[in-house]
Amino acid sequence: MSSTTLSGPAPRFRLPGFWTCVTIAIAAILAIFLILPITSVFVISFFDARTGEFGLSNYVQVLTRRFYTTALWNTVIIGTLSMIGASLIGIPLAFCTSRFRIKGRAIVATFAVLVLVSPPFIGAYAWIMLFGANGAVTNFFGNFGIQIPSVYGIPGIVAVFSLKFFPYIYLMTESALSTINKSYEDAAENLGCNAFQRFYKVTLPLVFPAVSTGAIICFVLAIADFGTPAILGRGVQTLSTIAYAQYTSEMGGTPTMAVTISMLMIAISMAALLLQRHIMSTRRYASALTNLPVKKSLPMGRSVLVHAFCYGVVFLAMLPSFTVLYTSFLATSGPVFSGGFGLDSYARILRDSPQAIMNSFTFALIAVAAISIASGLISFIVVRRDNAVSGTLDLLLMVPYLIPGIVMAIGFVATFRHPPFDITGTALIIILILFIRRLPYGVRSTTSILRQIKPSIEEAAVNLGASPAKTFATVTVPLMMPGLIVGAMMSFITAINELSSTLILYTARTITMPVLIYVQVINGEFGTAAALSSLLMVSTGICVFIVFWLSDRKEAAFV
Structure with a gap:
């Protein structure tokens, strides 16, 4: 007797959904262009430059030789002092604009943002024109026999960084000061605390998360910056300048010492971040968003002092930009200023440097286009698909x-210099590094606006039969368009001003405006450097205007 076995239809292979495919693609992009270069830097740092043996010899050399340890201490000192200097400027400014009626507060905030988005090496170059050995201010006081302090060395670098990075602390702290419950301050006043005691013991601890976040950003940016120490250092070596020097000296071989120094820079940044998080974890800072502070008018005398302080700070910070713009219109004869005004410098850059101008805009625009697409997709994954993968993407x-940009650039060279992925010396490698370094700006902007959009709108489209891809393209993207544009503008601002990474990767065919400005300053071509810098600043200013126009919180969009 035979028996038959009934079996159902064979199970069909089910294709992964749209968002699963997108998640896999995004994870692959981050793995290739973010994790792999950093991993390459990490692995290479353990191979001895001379013998090729695996070990800690490079780290021993960096941590024991005086040349490297001096640069290490210089880096930490510059980063710490710059952070303190920025705090001493940003916190009082934030307190004044958040607690007192300041006429023209919008101007103060706008100037602060313009300072924030202009490249710091332009400021370094401008300070040389003002306070250098033959600077305008130096010569003016020299006529009266007065010798002013030198702008070179660690003091000059710290001053430039403090005036450059204080807007991070100012903008974050002002936002926090505007939302704390003033009942705490009122209680302290009733207990007999004077104004300084109230601020130091009550107000400052309440806004510590904002202050510390801004301070950490200042510290990380200061230790990572290459252009300012290179221009103002005059013998003062930092880890970033040594990493670049080591890379150029090891060009053609494996840049072991350069990547070892790079890993040290990463370690310092991570240590600073972990320290901040540890300090914050030991206390609680939450307060009810009620009884918010009210801005009050000051008596005439104090009002004049407060206004003078606010306007004086932002004017001093903007002085380099004004100087660069003014210098760009001075008449020149070759590299020498010949007196009077003219458009000679602009004519020279249009005649001699069209490639750098075209490259800067082309690379930045292509990178921003890719950032806009990726940030829209990533923000949806992070906000709408709350799981371990989305959390990991957000963390990455x-x-x-x-x-630091110089570290990422060295990682790109180490990773993508071998066939079949050899893209060193091409425009593609610069576009890719601009994309991966500026992607967080786009994601942050789109994520914040997507959190304000109710998912029920998208769910309604799905219930009506629209596919996930169509729903995203026709419903979600139009709703998050302001965030996409703001993110694109922020990405463009930072991409077109990028120096540290492009300085490692550029060739004669792929040179960009920031690199050319740096080269021109080093060569003493201040007229053309000023014209190129002015072009960058105008482009940046237009983007700032667009962001202000589209963003509800205006200057808060930049932090």
Whole structure:
């Protein structure tokens, strides 16, 4: 007797959904262009430059030789002092604009943002024109026999960084000061605390998360910056300048010492971040968003002092930009200023440097286009698909904030210089590094606006039969368009001003405006450097205007 076995239809292979495919693609992109370069830097740092043996010899050399340890201490000192200097400027300014009626407060905030988005090496170059050995201010006081302090060395670098990075602390702290419950301050006043005691013991601890976040950003940016120490250092070596020098000296071989120094820079950044998080974890800072502070008018005398302080700070910070703009219109004869005004410098850059101008805009625009697409997709995954993968993606996007540009560039060279992925010396490698380094700006902007959009709108489209891809393209993207544009503008501002990574990767065919400005300053071509810098600042200013126009919180969009 035979028996038959009934079996159902064979199970069909089910294709992964749209968002699963997108998640896999995004994870692959981050793995290739973010994790792999950093891993390459990490692995290479353990191979001895001379013998090729695996070990800690490079780290021993960096941590024991005086040349490297001096640069290490210089880096930490500059980063720490710059952070303190920025705090001493940003916190009082934030307190004044958040607690007192300041006429023209919008101007103060706008100037602060313009300072924030202009490249710091332009400021360094401008301070040389003002306070250098033959600077305008130096010569003016020299006519009266007065010798002013030198702008070169650690003091000059710290001063430039303090005036450059204080807006991070100012903008974050002002936002926090505007939302704390003033009942705590009132209680302290009733207990007999004077104004300083109230601020130091009550107000400052309440806004410590904002202050510390801004301070950490200042510290990380200061230790990662290459252009300012290179221009103002005059013999003062930092880890970033040594890493670049080591890379150029090891060009053609494996840049072991350069990547070892790079890993040390990453370690310092991570240590600073972990220290901040540890301090914050030991206390609680939450307060009810009620009984918010009210701005009050000051008596005439105090009002004049407060207004003078606010306007004086932002004017001093903007002085380099004004100087660069003014210098760009001075008549020149070759590299020498010949007296009077003219458009000679602009004519020279249009005649001699069209490639750098075209490259800067082309590379930045292509990178921003890719950032806009990726940030829209990533923000949807992070906000709408709350799982371990989306959380990991969100965490990974913090990494570009912590990795100095010169470190990432060395990682790109180490990773993508071998066939079949040899793209060193091409425009593609610059576009890719701009994309991966500036992607967090786009994601942050789109994520914040997507959190304000109710998912029920998208769910309604799905219930009506629209596919996930169509729903995203026709419903979600139009709703998050302001965030996409703001993110694109922020990405463009930072991408077109990028120096530290492009300085490692550029060739004669792929040179960009920031690199050319740096080269021109080093060569003493201040007229053309000023014209190129002015072009960058105008482009940046237009983007700032667009962001202000589209963003509800205006200057808060930049932090």
